[in-house]
Amino acid sequence: MELYSESYKAKCIRKLKEWGAPLDGWERMITYDVAEDEDYDDAVLTECELCGCKRVRYVHVMRNPRYFEDIEVGCICAGIMEGDILAAKERERKLKNRSRRRQHFVKKKWEEIADNIWVRTYKYHRLQIVKDYSGQYTVSDNSRCTKKYRGRTIDNFLSASYAAYDLADPKESVKHHA
Ligand SMILES: [Zn+2]
Secondary structure (H helix, E strand, O other), X not given: OOOOOHHHHHHHHHHHHHHOOOOOOOEEEEEEEOOOXXXXXXXXXXXXXXXXXXXXXXXXXXXXXXXXXXXXXXXXXHXXXXXXXXXHHHXXXXXXHHHHHHHHHHHOOXXXXXXXXXXXXXXXXXXXXXXXXXXXXXXXXXXXXXXXXXXXXXXXXXXXXXXXXXXXXXXXXXXXXX
């Protein structure tokens, strides 16, 4: 199976040379989903800094000790930069699956066991959401608890639900440093 064309690869390498950037020694720092909380809305897609493709959803952040800044690229460009397309594809596949599980998770119902207390079990995590008198939410599982989602106080049930998912299936599980 051909994953990319030679002319595509040549274009990427030309761009790196233009920038005076190294052609090897790139390491992926993290891969993230720009549309994590969206329901497949194209509006949030971003642009690959290397090839200019404007339909990137899963961003691979590439770093090189010999270059002054990180470069954010799509899957194939990440593979070209680190010299391993299959590894980049595999990372993207894992992240895609997690995003799918996460969207599926927030669509399913919680059980309201008392006023403003909801529970649910997922992957052996006993998850709980509690809404307090001021309208703020606290999310917990068997061992941890959080009052924040994306660095902000949780003031709606959907964000609480996303935060609960992240406790049960942390993003770190899809990270793996090469
Ligand atoms: Zn690209």
